[in-house]
Amino acid sequence: MNIAVDWRAEARRVNFRKEAFIDGNFVSAASGKTFACTSPVDGAVLAQVAECDAEDVDRAVKAARKAFEAGAWAGQSPKSRKRVMLKFAELIHENANELALLETLDMGKPISAARNGDLRAVTECVRWYAEAIDKIYDEIAPAPRTALALIEREPVGVVGAVVPWNFPLLMAAWKFSPALAAGNSMVLKPAEQSPLSALRIGELAADAGIPPGVFNVVPGFGETAGQALGRHMDVDALAFTGSTEVGKFFLKYSAESNMKTVSLECGGKSPNIVFADTPDLDAAAKGAADGIFYNSGQVCDAASRLLVEDKIHDRFLSRVAEFAQAYQPADPLDEKTTMGAMVDQTQTRRVLQFISLGQQEGAKLVTGGKQVRQETGGCYIEPTIFDRVENRMTIAREEIFGPVLSTISFKTAEEAVAIANDSKYGLEANLWTNDLTRAHRIARALRAGTVTINNRDGGGIEVPFGGYKQSGFGRDKSLHAIEKYTQLKTTYISFG
Numbered sequence: 001m002n003i004a005v006d007w008r009a010e011a012r013r014v015n016f017r018k019e020a021f022i023d024g025n026f027v028s029a030a031s032g033k034t035f036a037c038t039s040p041v042d043g044a045v046l047a048q049v050a051e052c053d054a055e056d057v058d059r060a061v062k063a064a065r066k067a068f069e070a071g072a073w074a075g076q077s078p079k080s081r082k083r084v085m086l087k088f089a090e091l092i093h094e095n096a097n098e099l100a101l102l103e104t105l106d107m108g109k110p111i112s113a114a115r116n117g118d119l120r121a122v123t124e125c126v127r128w129y130a131e132a133i134d135k136i137y138d139e140i141a142p143a144p145r146t147a148l149a150l151i152e153r154e155p156v157g158v159v160g161a162v163v164p165w166n167f168p169l170l171m172a173a174w175k176f177s178p179a180l181a182a183g184n185s186m187v188l189k190p191a192e193q194s195p196l197s198a199l200r201i202g203e204l205a206a207d208a209g210i211p212p213g214v215f216n217v218v219p220g221f222g223e224t225a226g227q228a229l230g231r232h233m234d235v236d237a238l239a240f241t242g243s244t245e246v247g248k249f250f251l252k253y254s255a256e257s258n259m260k261t262v263s264l265e266c267g268g269k270s271p272n273i274v275f276a277d278t279p280d281l282d283a284a285a286k287g288a289a290d291g292i293f294y295n296s297g298q299v300c301d302a303a304s305r306l307l308v309e310d311k312i313h314d315r316f317l318s319r320v321a322e323f324a325q326a327y328q329p330a331d332p333l334d335e336k337t338t339m340g341a342m343v344d345q346t347q348t349r350r351v352l353q354f355i356s357l358g359q360q361e362g363a364k365l366v367t368g369g370k371q372v373r374q375e376t377g378g379c380y381i382e383p384t385i386f387d388r389v390e391n392r393m394t395i396a397r398e399e400i401f402g403p404v405l406s407t408i409s410f411k412t413a414e415e416a417v418a419i420a421n422d423s424k425y426g427l428e429a430n431l432w433t434n435d436l437t438r439a440h441r442i443a444r445a446l447r448a449g450t451v452t453i454n455n456r457d458g459g460g461i462e463v464p465f466g467g468y469k470q471s472g473f474g475r476d477k478s479l480h481a482i483e484k485y486t487q488l489k490t491t492y493i494s495f496g
């Protein structure tokens with residue numbers, strides 16, 4: 001990182017926004033209640049944040065509706081919205097250090113990842129949709145000479161977004177960027193573990209010129225604020241990222257309220273398939289380690305199941321274990337740190353339980369497995385690798401959402417595909433081979449929203465991201481995301 005910043009000193013100076021951001025103002029929850037926002041870096045309480053519930057959500061939705069009806073934002077030309085959103089991206093860029101620090105303090109990821117990974121991606125995302133929105137054309141359908149059939153995309157109205165804590169701002173940006181660009185009003189509920197960056201971003205949106213009521217942020221708990229948004233009669237679309245279990249609740253909320261459209265980006269148990277003919281086995285081994293240890297494995301498309309062709313199994317796994325050494329839990333505020341904290345104590349305990357379950361079920365613990373740095377008061381787990389995992393074991397079936405790799409051997413391509421697809425999830429799959437025909441054949445056979453071949457990249461904002469099966473439906477990123485936040489209007493004009 002080229003930015004010489006004393007992050008500890010910055011952390012002492014930072015001014016946390018603690019209240020809900022509704023109709024362009026910071027306000028307390030109507031109940032006056034707050035909840036403690038705790039840092040997994042060292043267990044310190046960072047702030048007491050407004051605990052919004054149904055009443056606050058209603059206030060935010062009313063503000064969003066009012067702004068939408070008034071045309072304060074939706075009524076602006078695409079070019080005008082573009083200018084404001086480019087300014088918004090610029091403000092995010094200018095405040096990237098502060099926002100990155102909020103992410104690190106709030107959910108424990110290394111500061112270098114927050115600054116160079118998350119914040120760059122957030123800025124790019126806002127900028128990309130800003131630039132896209134005045135380049136999307138509507139359609140004219142075939143019609144007789146005496147008629148004109150227009151097909152136009154209109155914003156849906158009020159969009160609710162409920163997001164998780166693993167990439168707090170980025171997951172929010174994947175929703176609010178296309179939704180705002182398309183002219184909608186938004187109500188965003190961040191995860192209770194990580195509300196701080198969302199509150200600051202609401203303020204920056206307003207500073208950029210997004211009118212009051214268009215972008216509201218309601219911190220609070222899922223069961224109260226999240227549910228209220230899901231059940232609100234005046235929310236038109238609900239975009240969710242989080243667990244499969246909670247994703248299903250939103251379908252129910254919609255069915256029991258106003259049939260709002262729901263899009264779900266849920267969990268994963270992504271297979272990473274490595275064949276013996278892989279051209280660069282070192283790149284594959286590094287990819288396997290990065291794929292599960294980046295962000296402490298708290299990644300929806302983490303490559304948590306490593307499927308290795310039996311011929312190279314031992315050799316390959318020992319290389320993965322070597323690359324895993326690059327991930328040692330350390331102080332998240334140190335720029336050199338590559339592995340930070342787990343998000344909280346609950347998640348830490350959950351991951352440790354999976355690790356002991358893996359051992360009980362007969363998998364072999366190769367490395368890691370322990371909680372470390374307890375003296376800091378924070379939540380840290382070593383990079384952990386299991387070998388001799390069978391796909392029926394719990395650690396191969398459940399999304400652990402921690403730095404735990406499950407290694408499974410296979411003999412044939414058919415077997416690899418069968419194991420890969422034997423999961424309720426279908427978010428992503430990675431494939432390493434030198435055989436182009438086999439690569440294409442397997443990519444087609446894999447039931448996953450993204451398949452990467454000989455890389456772990458998966459593409460930037462230009463490509464869609466989302467799941468098959470119980471990993472959800474609807475796509476974030478790319479122009480396809482706009483589909484979730486617009487609806488088609490047909491206008492048929494007859495002049496014969």
Ligand code: NAP
Nearest residue numbers: 163164165191192221222226227242243246265266267300
């Ligand atoms: P989570 O427990 O499902 O929570 C996600 C969001 O839903 C949070 O804002 C949460 O609020 C809210 N929520 C919880 N219970 C709710 C309820 N009963 N009604 C309404 N809202 C409710 O997920 P998480 O533990 O934060 O995040 C991890 C999960 O996210 C993993 O499964 C991961 O795979 C998934 N994820 C998926 C993607 C993707 O793009 N596919 C990306 C990132 C993460 P509170 O936190 O306040 O309770």
Ligand code: MG
Nearest residue numbers: 038106193194
């Ligand atoms: Mg927190």
